[in-house]
Structures are given as structure tokens and as C-alpha cells.
Amino acid sequence: MTKLSLFLGCIVPNRYPGIENATKLCLEKLDLDVVDLPGASCCPAPGVFKSFDKGTWLSLAARNVVISEKMERDVLTICNGCYGSLADANIELKSDPEMKAQTNMCLKGIGMEYQGTVEVRHIIELLYEEIGPEKLKTYVTTPLDLKVALHYGCHLIKPTKERKLGNSENPTFFDELVEATGAESVDYTDKMMCCGAGGGVRSGHIEESLEMLEHKLACIQRAGVDCIVNACPFCHLQFDKGQLAVNEKFGTDYSIPVLHYSQLLGLALGISPDKLGIEQNAVQNLEFLAKVYEINAGIR
Amino acid sequence: MSDDEEVLEVLKAAGIDILSCMHCGTCTGSCPSGRHTGLNTRRILRDARKNRPVLEDKDLWLCTTCYTCQERCPRGIKITDALLEIRRLAVRKGFMLPEHRRVSEMVLEYGHAVPLDEETRKKREELGLDPLPNTAQHSPEALEQVKTLLRTCRFDELTAEK
Numbered sequence: 001m002t003k004l005s006l007f008l009g010c011i012v013p014n015r016y017p018g019i020e021n022a023t024k025l026c027l028e029k030l031d032l033d034v035v036d037l038p039g040a041s042c043c044p045a046p047g048v049f050k051s052f053d054k055g056t057w058l059s060l061a062a063r064n065v066v067i068s069e070k071m072e073r074d075v076l077t078i079c080n081g082c083y084g085s086l087a088d089a090n091i092e093l094k095s096d097p098e099m100k101a102q103t104n105m106c107l108k109g110i111g112m113e114y115q116g117t118v119e120v121r122h123i124i125e126l127l128y129e130e131i132g133p134e135k136l137k138t139y140v141t142t143p144l145d146l147k148v149a150l151h152y153g154c155h156l157i158k159p160t161k162e163r164k165l166g167n168s169e170n171p172t173f174f175d176e177l178v179e180a181t182g183a184e185s186v187d188y189t190d191k192m193m194c195c196g197a198g199g200g201v202r203s204g205h206i207e208e209s210l211e212m213l214e215h216k217l218a219c220i221q222r223a224g225v226d227c228i229v230n231a232c233p234f235c236h237l238q239f240d241k242g243q244l245a246v247n248e249k250f251g252t253d254y255s256i257p258v259l260h261y262s263q264l265l266g267l268a269l270g271i272s273p274d275k276l277g278i279e280q281n282a283v284q285n286l287e288f289l290a291k292v293y294e295i296n297a298g299i300r
Numbered sequence: 301m302s303d304d305e306e307v308l309e310v311l312k313a314a315g316i317d318i319l320s321c322m323h324c325g326t327c328t329g330s331c332p333s334g335r336h337t338g339l340n341t342r343r344i345l346r347d348a349r350k351n352r353p354v355l356e357d358k359d360l361w362l363c364t365t366c367y368t369c370q371e372r373c374p375r376g377i378k379i380t381d382a383l384l385e386i387r388r389l390a391v392r393k394g395f396m397l398p399e400h401r402r403v404s405e406m407v408l409e410y411g412h413a414v415p416l417d418e419e420t421r422k423k424r425e426e427l428g429l430d431p432l433p434n435t436a437q438h439s440p441e442a443l444e445q446v447k448t449l450l451r452t453c454r455f456d457e458l459t460a461e462k
Contacts (some may be wrong), residue, residue: 020429065327
């Protein structure tokens with residue numbers, strides 16, 4: 001099995017630490033060899049920093065990868081944005097000697113050198129490729145009686161040329177991982193649509209970002225689900241915190257719980273909801289909380 | 301060379317051929333942002349190829365970089381990558397939203413676009429995690445490295461208020 005270092009990024013440790021704890025607890029239960037990636041910075045966020053300056057984007061990403069190279073471990077990301085930056089930068093640096101040389105010129109000042117010896121993985125892609133839904137089912141102790149609106153998020157699968165996870169129009173690999181927990185992945189209108197947060201839109205144009213989010217939430221509401229599941233803390237933040245802002249802006253009363261896949265998997269592996277940080281979300285849906293505690297206690 | 305001519309040069313250097321666009325409109329029709337905002341991807345590409353001004357175009361920053369247009373383009377044009385190239389040239393020319401300057405300042409100061417706050421510190425403690433995550437924020441040496449690297453890339457100068 002691959003040796004990994006866990007890249008936390010910004011939003012997980014600094015806004016949704018429940019996802020950090022859920023991830024660590026799940027990886028331990030799955031017996032994966034994962035350690036911290038100490039001293040890592042922002043990936044840096046692809047939507048903004050890749051839009052500002054390529055050299056900075058590549059250099060900062062390369063530094064994070066170099067820390068993992070020194071540990072002789074592949075980088076494990078739990079965020080589509082971090083995956084987008086680190087995996088894309090890694091591919092670019094491995095395939096473009098000129099870019100690699102330029103980036104290493106910058107890294108020289110801090111005594112680092114990018115070699116190109118490790119891979120960058122995303123937890124969903126890793127679980128699918130290295131464990132697979134069938135084997136994952138054997139770890140499930142608490143099958144989840146939940147209906148889920150799955151949000152893949154854009155940078156997990158696109159650009160497909162780099163990701164190699166198949167077609168981006170109608171993928172199933174993530175649905176299979178959701179269903180391995182016992183939950184049902186419910187189809188809904190515009191399932192593959194963006195959450196509206198990326199590309200610096202949430203930070204730069206919040207009103208427009210919320211318009212896109214409202215459309216997604218309306219589609220999800222109509223599908224009648226227990227919760228939204230994502231694999232990206234930035235989508236997570238948009239769906240969770242953004243939901244309250246949408247309610248304020250549009251006079252709606254959405255109260256759809258939002259879970260990162262690590263949190264959903266954690267429930268299925270029998271981990272208590274309070275260890276997974278589900279109660280720390282901005283959306284407080286008491287009915288859902290009661291349900292997950294009942295599932296955890298074996299009452300449902 | 302004018303700014304607008306420079307756009308085509310930058311795209312050409314990046315190996316992106318927007319001149320092969322046949323204006324089918326798949327990009328605009330697929331755009332999740334364009335359904336709700338003024339972003340018209342096809343129009344931006346057309347303006348770019350006609351040397352019309354695009355660097356000051358506010359709609360450039362309404363793209364969420366979801367890559368749907370790029371995936372679906374029947375001509376295989378790297379549309380999202382083209383928008384990113386145009387954005388980077390715009391930033392070099394000093395066009396940047398104040399909110400985006402602030403995100404840049406966060407990384408310059410903390411090494412993170414979203415730094416730790418008091419509320420999350422408490423949440424971390426509730427979960428039994430170290431209140432300070434094991435990232436650049438945890439280590440003064442690592443943070444200094446990040447700051448040095450950003451200065452080497454002249455990111456502070458690029459994003460400073462002009």
C-alpha cells in the first residue's frame with residue numbers, strides 16, 4: 001500500500017477541523033499508512049492564485065510537494081482545490097523541464113529542490129483505486145440508512161485529460177463509494193454543476209456566487225435527501241455557510257446538512273458523530289443530528 | 301504592442317489556439333456562471349481574437365474555473381486555461397479586485413488563504429485536536445520559508461495596491 005502524507009490545506013484545519021479528525025480516524029480504521037505533512041502552506045488555491053501568477057502558484061505548490069518528497073511519501077489531499085493545484089502543478093513540473101528549472105531557481109533561496117519523485121492523490125480517487133467499493137463495504141460496521149445528494153465538485157474530475165478518472169458528464173466512482181456505506185446516492189437535476197464558489201467568484205463576487213448556489217440547493221431540496229455529501233472543503237463551506245447566506249438573500253429556509261465524504265464514511269465505520277464534527281457545521285439540522293446519533297447507537 | 305495584442309501573444313505562447321473557435325456557443329451554453337451572471341465565454345474569446353479590450357472586463361472574474369466549457373469544446377480549445385492566461389495578464393497590468401488583493405495578503409502574512417481563527421481553535425480543542433494545526437502556521441521557520449518564497453516570486457509587488 002502507498003505511503004502517504006496528509007495535506008490539510010487551509011479550510012479543513014482552519015474552518016472545518018471535523019473533516020480533519022474524520023479523515024484521520026477513517027484512515028486509521030482502514031489501516032492506511034498516513035502521517036502529517038508538517039509546515040505545509042496553502043496549496044495555493046487554484047481559482048485565485050493560478051489566476052494571479054503562474055510562477056507563484058507553481059513555486060508554492062512545489063514547496064508543499066518537496067516536503068513530501070523528502071519524506072518519500074505521496075501527497076494525500078482531501079480537497080478538490082488542493083488536488084487541482086498540487087496534482088496539476090506536479091504534472092506540469094514533471095513534464096516541463098523549463099518550468100521545473102525556473103521553479104527550482106525560486107526554491108533554491110529556501111534550500112529546496114523539486115525532484116518529481118512523488119504523486120499527488122485525492123482521498124476519493126485513492127479509496128476507489130486502492131481499496132475499492134467492494135472491499136470498503138467489509139469495513140462498514142454501521143450501514144447508513146441515509147439518502148444523499150452527492151456533489152462531485154469540479155476539480156476532482158476536471159480537466160479529465162489530467163485526472164484520468166473517466167468521463168466528467170456522468171461519473172459513478174464517487175457514487176459507488178457513497179453507496180458502499182449503505183447510503184443511497186439520489187440523482188438530482190444539475191448534479192454535475194459547480195457549487196459556484198471556485199475561480200475566485202465566492203471571494204470576489206459573492207452575490208453571483210450565491211445565485212449559483214441557490215440553484216443547486218433548489219435542485220437538491222426537490223430530490224428529498226437527508227444530506228449533501230462532497231469531497232471538497234471549499235464546496236463544503238459554500239454549501240454550509242453559503243446556505244445561511246442564501247436564506248438571508250432569497251428569503252428561503254434551506255436546512256440541508258452538509259458532510260464531507262470522510263464524515264459520511266466515519267459514521268459508517270461506527271465513529272461517533274461528535275468526533276466527526278458534524279455538529280460544528282453552520283447548518284444546524286436537529287432532526288438529522290438525532291438520526292445520525294440513532295444510527296450510531298444502532299437504534300435505526 | 302498594445303495590451304490587446306498582447307492577449308493573443310500570451311495565448312499563442314501558451315499553445316492555446318482561440319482562432320479555431322467556430323462560435324458554436326457550447327461554452328456559453330454549458331457555463332454554470334453564465335446562466336446566472338453576465339459571463340459570456342464565447343464573447344470574451346471573440347473580443348480577444350478581435351483585439352478588443354478584455355483585460356479590464358469584469359466578467360473575466362465571474363468564471364468559477366469549473367472546466368465544463370473546456371471539456372465540451374468541439375474544437376478542443378483550452379477555454380478555461382485561456383481565461384486563466386487572460387486573467388494573469390490582467391493582474392500584471394494592475395487589474396485586480398480589492399477582495400482578491402486581500403486573499404493575497406492573507407497568504408503573504410499567514411501562509412494560508414484562510415488562516416486560523418479563534419472560533420475554529422475552540423472547535424479543534426472540542427475534537428481533541430491540537431488547537432494549532434500542523435501546518436505552516438505551526439512553525440515560524442516554515443512560515444518564514446513561505447514568505448521568502450513569495451518575495452522571490454515578487455508576489456508581494458504584483459498584488460500590492462497600485
